[in-house]
Amino acid sequence: MKPLFFFLMLFFWGTLPAQQVIKVACVGNSVTAGWGLQNPGQESYPAQLQHLLGNGYAVKNFGHSGATLLKKGHNPYYRTAAFQQLLSFRPQIAIIHLGLNDTDPRNYPNYRDDFIPDYNWLIDTLKKQNPQIKIFICRLTPIFTGHSRFLSSTNEWYNDLQKKIEQVAAVRKLPLLDLNEPLHNRPDLFPDVATLHPNVEGAAMLAQTVYKHISGNFGGLQLPLAFTDNMVLQQEQPIRFWGIANAFQTVSVRFGHQLKTTRAGFNGKWQLIFSARKASTRPEIIEIKSTHRSILLKNILIGDVWLCSGQSNMYFSVRESTGGDSLIRKADSTQPLRLLKLTPFAETNNRSWTASELSKANSLDFFSGSWQPHRSEAVASFSAVGYVFAQKIQQEEKVPVGIIEIAVGGSPLISWVSRNALQNNPLFEPALNNWRQSDYIMQWCRERANVNLANAQNKLQRHPYEPAYNFEAAIEKLSPFPVKGILWYQGESDAENAALYEKLFPVFVADWRAWWRQNLPFYYVQLSSINRPSWNYFRDVQRKSLNVIPNAGMAVSSDLGDSSDVHYKNKIPVGLRLARLALTQTYHRDGLPAGPLFQTMKRINNTVEISFRYANGLHASNNKDITGFKILTNEGVFVPTQARAHQDKIYISIPRHLKAIAIAYGWEPFTRANLVNKEQLPASTFLEYFK
Structure with a gap:
């Protein structure tokens, strides 16, 4: 025995x-x-x-x-x-x-x-x-x-x-x-x-x-994905350690001057909770012990942890970004900034995966990484948007910052939603079946997945474009590691069906918040400009999402887009715009959080008065005439029109021969509409009908 x-x-x-x-x-x-x-x-x-x-x-x-x-x-x-x-x-x-x-x-x-x-x-x-x-x-x-x-x-x-x-x-x-x-x-x-x-x-x-x-043999003492050397623990929240040990083994955690012990349950699970602590730049050691094993976690800081996720524009690295060379050169390991990049085992590029990659995908053992100090090699490969955000928050708040990246190029939104949320929603439950032939997934995504899975023997082979996959392979393993908030840059692989995205996006945000059991701040990037049909509609859906998702903010990037390249190179402004949202809305700093956002409009005879949030100092970014506004007529024609700014409102005159039913701004897939506020932050695309 x-x-x-x-x-x-x-x-x-x-x-x-x-x-x-x-x-x-x-x-x-x-x-x-x-x-x-x-x-x-x-x-x-x-x-x-x-x-x-x-x-x-x-x-x-x-x-x-x-x-x-x-x-x-x-x-x-x-x-x-x-x-x-x-x-x-x-x-x-x-x-x-x-x-x-x-x-x-x-x-x-x-x-x-x-x-x-x-x-x-x-x-x-x-x-x-x-x-x-x-x-x-x-x-x-x-x-x-x-x-x-x-x-x-x-x-x-x-x-x-x-x-x-x-x-x-x-x-x-x-x-x-x-x-x-x-x-x-x-x-x-x-x-x-x-x-x-x-x-x-x-x-x-x-x-x-x-x-x-x-x-009772559960493989001995084991820790979750995010517990490694160099990690940052979230300040001002209870500090929770958990994991697996053999059944009924004593597990102890020594953290600072405190030592706490517990016994793993019959199912091998254990948990210890320490009191919340304030941010600290003094590196600490955490010792976690069981009967036969000891794990020492070194160089631990307490500060703010942010999670950045999405698809390729979030995955886009500092090395690839305009101005990235300077950021890499200036990386300083003494700065209390730490990076955790969870890298996919296989890229979703245009090739067939190997047997090993297919196996990793099926077993959900698809993401790996560990916390890294603020050094050039870690910065170079990290998300440019996420890194710039984290660096700005650290500089402004003067606390340690940890930034976690989990992003997959080309991934649709539905791949980031939990299976439970999808299968309990009658609209999205069908998406879980036969997904490689399903219109819930854009055709491009299905075609690329078919290329990656060409060598698969299992007809149910898993893939990061599959509904719920990225949640199960990454997010489920990470949560509920405490974080301050979430950054999201995704939508390029959903832009052909804005109406469906409009229904799924609130489900997705609520799902993640439920897993973290917090109403976490959720800041996302509106898609840029590019000559792809439907992108203006999609940007407008992203704007409207602010009306139904509380504690959220949107960074506009339409002014930065490339007409032919979905991966425009200059990601630094995007990271800074997300940081501005966090600094004003989460950290309660003074200032405008974002560019002008449509609020209301009223028509007085042939003049339309449009009010915006964050409208201080409305003007054209190039100090010329304001461009980008259009009148939508009852014949379905968009007619360009002049607009003028006065006392932080926009005024448009409607010609008497036009029967206007709506006003649009930035209403092209690729737009150089130029309305900004005093902080030079661009206005969002919108289409609004007269009531």
Whole structure:
């Protein structure tokens, strides 16, 4: 018998059974039985669990395909031969994974109130056979959105049953074994039409999960993605350390003059929380220890942490940017500025990925990086927009600043939204199915993904353009590492469907804020100018998003765009404009946060008066006539018109022969409209109709 298991059984279960061989019963439905596997006797999760546990255990598979936990269900487990065999087996350990089939319309609507009593009946029946039995209650493995009833019923009923299972475990004081967690973000392992049954690799992950909980061996002390040397911890928020250790191991964290200890739970998870602290430029050491391992994190600062994310214009490096050479030369490691670039394992450029890259993408082991001091080599490869922002905040606020970059060239917005947010939204749930042929994803993105995945053998191969992928591979692993706020530069890969983006963007922002459990400041960049149809419409949708997303700001970049290159070179002004938003709205500095934003307009006879937010000192950027305004007529024609600024408002005269229905500004994909305020910040594109 393994020493660790011996210890765990004494600590957690009480007296060990006298037998040398411990009998383990895997109770369940088709997932347990191994439905769809070529050789369930060798490939099902109970069979693989037997291999992991070894000769000290006898693992038996008591799965019955289609079984319901409900005794009045269409195929109740207690009436099956597997159940009778289970009772005869008299196991010392039972792993109960039932409930998936109870989401069937024949079962849940009629007998939902029986689910908890019937679960308790099963537990009591097993305990009568063996009062010393140790029972694990399992959260259900996932049902993915390809299921035929997912939207109509299954998803809602499935979520309700998960809560009922958690309630059973809590009331009966039984360990809750989460079989959803290891597979909830792995649809590539569920190739069956019903999207219920994991393949061999998925069964192996279930076996590993059960093995860890039985043995207590979770691989020892491990820390989340963002915990490395040189990191910055968010000031004025509780400082939270968390991770994995072997079950019930003591974990200690020494931070400053404080030492705190805890025990990992039976699921290996642990957490320690230290009081919030003010910013400090004095480097500190954090020592995290468990029974057999010690991790020393060095050169730690406390300050403000910002996350910058998006697609290629956020990924665009300091090295590539106009003026970047000077920024790289001036990088000084004594300046309290730290950078964490989470780099994709494979670029989404125009080539087919290797087998290793495809495997990394499927396993979600796709981003890597560690905190780096403020040195030239780290600065050179970092996001130019993110770096300039961070440097400006550090210089102005005089506190350490940490900036985290997670960006993927060409990635659509939907790839950054959590699976949970998408599948619980009827408008966006269909996007999760057959995404490489879906109009939820722009054609260019689908074509590039097809190039990258040309060598893929798995028809469900993962990719960073897939809905929810970047969230699952990066953001889910990073959150809830505390941050001050979020910077976002993305939309080029969604510009062809502005109407859809308008609905998804608020969902996305709310989703991230929910994961961080904070109403985080959210500052984003409006797309630049380029000769691509629809970009003016898209910029206007981004502007309108400010009306529905609180605690947000938008930096205009239309004046910087290149007519033929989506990657215009001068990113320094964009970073500075984002910094201005943060300094005025988050740090409450005086000044204008952004360029003129349309507020209201009224028509008096043939004169239109337009009011703006941030309108102080309205004028033309080149000190010439103001250009960029147009009148939209009732015949659908945009007619250029003159505009004049007076007392921080714009006035337009409408010719008597025109029947105007709207006023537009900067209403071309590529525009050099020139309205700015006293800070030389450009006005946003807009189209507004008369009321």
